[in-house]
Amino acid sequence: MKRAGKLVLSLLALAAAAQDSDQRLGSYRVLNAFELGHRSVFVSGSRQMYGASLNYDNGLRLLDGNLRLHSGGGQGRWIDEMVLTTFGAGGDPYQASSLRLEKNRFYRYDLGFRIVNYSNRLLSLSGGEHRQNTERIFQNHDLTLFPQRRLQILLGFDRLNQNGPALSSENVGVLRDDAFPRDRFFAFADDVRRLNNTWRWGVNLTLLGAKLSFLRGWDNYKEDTRHSLPTVETTGQVPQRFRRDDPVHGRTPFTRLNIHSDANRRFSLNGRFVYTGGERNFVLDETAGGPQATRQTYVLGLAKRTQATGDWTLALQPSDRWAVSNTTALNQTRISGDSAFVHLRLPAIPTDPGRDEYFFSLLAIRLLTNSTDVNFRPSKTLGFYGGYHYSIRRVQNREIFEEFGGRPDGVPLYSFENVTHSGIGGVRLRPVAPLTLLANVEYGRAGLPFTPLSERRYHAETAKVQLKHKAWLLSGSFKSFYNRNAVPPVIAALEGVASLHDYRSRQYSASLAWTPRRRFTADFSYAKLHLDTASGILNFPVPGQPRPATRRSLYLSSLHHGHANGRVELHNSVTIFAGYSIVKDTAGGRAALFGIAPSYPNLALDQNDLVNAYPLSFQSPRARLAWKLHKQVSWNAGWQYYRYREKFFDAQNYHAHVSYTSFRWSF
Secondary structure: HHHHHHHHHHHHHHHHHOOOOOOOEEEEEEEEEEEEEEEEEEEEEEEHHHHHOOOOOOEEEEEEEEEEOOOOOOOOOOEEEEEEEEEEEEOOEEEEEEEEEEEEEOOEEEEEEEEEEEEEEEEEEEOHHHEEEEEEEEEEEEEEEEEOOOOOEEEEEEOOOOOOOOEEEOOOEEEEEEOOOOOHHEEEEEEEEEEEEEEEEEEEEEOOEEEEEEEEEEEEEEEOOOOOOOOOOOOEEOOOOOEEOEEEEEEEEEEEEEEEEEOOOOOOEEEEEEEEEEEEEEEEEEEEOOOOOEEEEEEEEEEEEEEEEEEEEEEEEOOEEEEEEEEEEEEEEEEEEEEEEEEEEEOOOOOOOOOEEEEEEEEEEEEEEEEEEEEEEEEEEEEEEEEEEEEEEEEEEEEEEEEOOOOOOOOOOOOEEEEEEEEOOOOOOEOOEEEEEEEEEEEEEEEOOOOOOOOOEEEEEEEEEEEEEEEEEEEEEEEEEEEEOOOOOHHHHHHHHOOEEEEEEEEEEEEEEEEEOOOEEEEEEEEEEEEEEOOOOOOOOOOOOOOOHHHOOOEEEEEEEEEEEEEEOOOOOEEEEEEEEEEEEEEHHHHHHOOOOOOOOEOOOOOOEEEEEEEEEEEEEEEEEEEEEOOOOEEEEEEEEEEEOOOOOHHHOEEEEEEEEEEOOOO
């Protein structure tokens, strides 16, 4: 399938080269152009980090291709329009092609084909023992019958195929150390084989000013990944005995129904309903043994998963000054079935009997939300808006952990509800025609958040400004968000101490665009995102230090991003483009580098806590030249420099020069 798809698209691209630019072929008008060139890459530093982030390589490429056949007035016999586009063909890690065929009043067919090659063997992931070198191939097929009529028939098929080698590791955990020594890990190799096929059909109907859409589909997933002993050098413990069987084959049908009504401008109704349901048996049997430990794992059971989502919105506009909308949404997720996880470890010691058992039968989550928003514009220069939002979430769970074996009867059903109330208000102001101002505030409270990071006591502020005058466009914005949370008692009991969470973020941005004439454009922008989070996250225990349950984590980040671009045309034949972009995280400044923690009203930090700060930078200047040699031929050259630098772990730093030269023909 992969080779056939590549061959068809290559033949279509070559056929495009046989026509003259903007010429006639029978009843068709032909527009065609493609760009063929060579890319050169020079990398210094960590080739692994470069491969995980960019992964471009040397070679000849079809950088860009376009072919369009169009029959004016529907004169074609079988096809009225064909559009083919492709880029990156010939070896780029990211390749994409699309094809569109259309016959007026009868059909429209859209094909998408993408290839993504991903490589990752970074040292920061478990000492380099979590590696991956896989290829993903995406296909999307959509056929619409009678596209210009009130009743349309929809047919579709999607396919995702992932293959390639990988390396993983798992913690043996025999001695249950606070830290993670390398000799407590097993390393094993994976031959990844995943396949996902989705079939669907549906109809679109327009009737009495309302648009109805119905879609029915089936999602089929299959994973037959093979596991074996690694053939590459690792720092972990290589099992002397290893066997793992865990095939996964699943099928999930789904249904979607949409309704959209705007019969008159004073009233509209929109609704959506989606339902999915799947069921499958599963089993995992794994045995891994080394010189110091042996582990056996069994997972089996029956899984049933259903999910239903629906929402409807009613909008009213009684006059030109007033607009009111109300939205109600319901989401229900239910996972049920008898499932068991059994974990055996040898040798057993007095503090560890070497047997864990988990039993699961139910997880149900229901979320109901309702929001009402009102807009009022007393004049053309002034407007107000406000709203009230309400949500209630119920979580039910039934599972048990047995460390010494034995499944008890009558496992209780844990259930709790969290209610959130929030209000929003704002103003829009346009004192003069070129200037627009906007400001809003949101304030919310929740009763019983589910996780430490969930919203509980929060507020947010936003301000925006935009000025447009002739060739100038200036804009700026500010956003802040603050959330303070306490963990539910059940989580605090498991950790042994009460855990709190304090999150603050501030975002600033400004941009400037200048277009004095058609031949010259320039734009600039700057944005800053500052985060500091103090939380009870258990993070990277260290041998000999206090146990993780008594430690807290502080994360600091000050992320800066800027870019500048310019474009100029010379003598109708030469176009020059230059740009520069930079992303830099100063990690909260000098305080983070020296481990100095700020103070928080609800969380006290001491010397046992961890200050997490990761200062790094990524910058990339670039330039491109296009020279039109002939009406149908142009020569292009481009260069881009990439520099990645981490201040906390310099083994992953790199810089790379990526350049290309190409010719673009219009035939």
